[in-house]
């Protein structure tokens with residue numbers, strides 16, 4: 753069966769490559785709004801499912817993977833910043849605190865759709881306004897949930913992490929590999 757990644761994220765593509773399995777990339781535009789009453793775990797699984805299912809409908813006989821990542825700080829969901837000012841507001845909130853990064857994954861095949869969510873706690877050092885603006889000037893925050901990339905310069909803000917690093921980057925690859933085995937996809941083979 754063909755393996756398909758339903759994502760435009762270069763990070764997810766790179767992480768899925770770790771499995772050593774061939775896959776295609778197909779992306780479908782989905783509405784990423786969500787119901788405020790849902791828990792973070794439900795939000796990311798629902799959005800991951802939307803992304804995977806939209807692509808699965810186009811290809812049918814394939815195993816389609818979708819994912820979604822959000823940052824949750826003091827109960828508030830932070831997606832991607834809408835502007836540089838918004839990025840500043842988000843990073844200012846994350847400064848000196850521990851926040852949660854949630855990534856949901858959906859695997860859709862002919863008979864079933866499986867979803868799961870991973871939570872990673874990330875603690876930031878206190879950040880000065882100057883540091884935040886200098887970081888925003890690199891443009892790195894703009895396409896990332898919570899306005900930072902732990903895999904790039906955002907690493908300099910991180911004091912501590914508890915959970916799966918790769919889930920913060922956008923795909924909990926070890927958990928995904930274990931799930932894919934159930935569908936007959938064995939890494940490195």
Ligand SMILES: Cc1cn([C@H]2C[C@H](O)[C@@H](COP(=O)(O)OP(=O)(O)OP(=O)(O)O)O2)c(=O)[nH]c1=O
Pocket residue numbers: 758759760761763764779803819820821822823832853895896897898900901902903906920921922
């Ligand atoms: C917190 C954090 C997020 N991110 C990224 C992961 C996701 O790509 C992005 C969150 O947006 P998503 O909507 O999850 O994903 P996306 O729009 O980039 O890609 P697609 O929907 O096509 O799969 O933030 C990092 O790269 N590093 C980090 O440290």
